[in-house]
Amino acid sequence: MSTQKFATNALHAGHDVKQTGGTRAVPIYQTTSYVFNDSEHAANLFSLKELGFIYTRLNNPTNQILQDRLATLERGIGAVVFASGTAAISTGLLTLLKAGDHIVASSSLYGGTYNLLNVTLPRLGITTTFVDASNPENFEKAVQENTKAFFVESLGNPKLDVLDLQGISSYAKKAQVPFIVDNTVATPTLLNPIEHGANIVIHSLTKYIGGQGNSLGGVIIDGGNFDWSNGKFPEFTEPSKGYHGLKYHETLGAASYTFKLILEGLRDFGGALSPTNAFNIIQGLETLSVRIKQHSENALALAKWLEQQEEVAWVNYPGLESSKYKSLSDKYLPNGQSGIVTFGAKGGFEAAKTIADTVKVFSLLANIGDTKSLIIHPASTTHQQLSEEQQASTGVTADLIRLSVGLENIEDLKSDLKEAFSKIAKKVLV
Ligand SMILES: *Cc1c(COP(=O)(O)O)cnc(C)c1O
Numbered sequence: 001m002s003t004q005k006f007a008t009n010a011l012h013a014g015h016d017v018k019q020t021g022g023t024r025a026v027p028i029y030q031t032t033s034y035v036f037n038d039s040e041h042a043a044n045l046f047s048l049k050e051l052g053f054i055y056t057r058l059n060n061p062t063n064q065i066l067q068d069r070l071a072t073l074e075r076g077i078g079a080v081v082f083a084s085g086t087a088a089i090s091t092g093l094l095t096l097l098k099a100g101d102h103i104v105a106s107s108s109l110y111g112g113t114y115n116l117l118n119v120t121l122p123r124l125g126i127t128t129t130f131v132d133a134s135n136p137e138n139f140e141k142a143v144q145e146n147t148k149a150f151f152v153e154s155l156g157n158p159k160l161d162v163l164d165l166q167g168i169s170s171y172a173k174k175a176q177v178p179f180i181v182d183n184t185v186a187t188p189t190l191l192n193p194i195e196h197g198a199n200i201v202i203h204s205l206t207k208y209i210g211g212q213g214n215s216l217g218g219v220i221i222d223g224g225n226f227d228w229s230n231g232k233f234p235e236f237t238e239p240s241k242g243y244h245g246l247k248y249h250e251t252l253g254a255a256s257y258t259f260k261l262i263l264e265g266l267r268d269f270g271g272a273l274s275p276t277n278a279f280n281i282i283q284g285l286e287t288l289s290v291r292i293k294q295h296s297e298n299a300l301a302l303a304k305w306l307e308q309q310e311e312v313a314w315v316n317y318p319g320l321e322s323s324k325y326k327s328l329s330d331k332y333l334p335n336g337q338s339g340i341v342t343f344g345a346k347g348g349f350e351a352a353k354t355i356a357d358t359v360k361v362f363s364l365l366a367n368i369g370d371t372k373s374l375i376i377h378p379a380s381t382t383h384q385q386l387s388e389e390q391q392a393s394t395g396v397t398a399d400l401i402r403l404s405v406g407l408e409n410i411e412d413l414k415s416d417l418k419e420a421f422s423k424i425a426k427k428v429l430v
Pocket of ligand 1: 084087110112153182204205206217218
């Protein structure tokens, strides 16, 4: 485990320049496959007697550097990268679960994840109970005999609820199931869920870690702190049919899940990250700690300003004194609360749409975590397919606007919103 600090690891971890011909930048190994010395060497690689590169769907030297760096930054023992955050989540769950298994999840989740758990996985016999995550006990109450995982977002998108990770992790421990935390919005700069009892951490690298809106990617970081031999996960202790009788836990111990993600998850589901995208994401990761500090500062300043605008009904940002998550935020996110702010437009659905359609500096699009400021009206876009009741449980209301506050000058962001507010003011403020 590295003894160096975050900013140093973000620039150096995982890259031994002697292994890459002295290149100071991490090179892009744009290759599908790797030449074996001879058939015996190939046989040893396939049987894990020797570790090395076989095929880029399983691993690649550029991807490996990104994996090692992210594992270091999240304080895990290993990491596996994927083509997107969604590929990481679906592959991560399907590598762990089978028909008949059950998940307890926070109801405040990214829309895509909510649909995966609510609609697609049930079709494969994997069901989920969604709970109000503001009370950790709700997780325990929802546990069934077949429960095999708890799943949450450390800072929910778009509800921005800060969860009591230690509280929830204690119930995961009691239920002997892995605690999986999507840490996309908080980023490893602001929060390391493994330090608070998480076993598996997931990120959409598409967001703050890549940070510049140019490449999709995802990662699973393995805390190496879950006992896969506790009787609930026979796929880890019995000989694997899918890998010539390999007993994961006996052979690989704490790293069992990391290897299963590669040997079965990537082999069978194929959601590998392109090495060029790994390179792009590494460029972003190198400046993550500087960017996230500025994103957080801008977001807090804008949230405070929004609270004073007469066109605004309410503002939600975990760093605000008025936030009901302020005390959890002080505990879990003391160094900043990231760049997402939500607020309600007086005048509801139509007023919110008008604001999203009028701004010019903010781009109207479905993403977060870009250097550029972004805006969306979830009720008419990302959450449109959900019923009003489902929208409410994921934290979306008709008047809600989500901002991903970028790195522009804060005064320009205020002017842009002010101009948009002037378009709705006359109708609804009288
Ligand atoms: C965007 C996002 C995802 C999905 O990631 P993609 O890279 O878009 O597939 C998952 N979780 C959260 C919290 C997200 O914001």
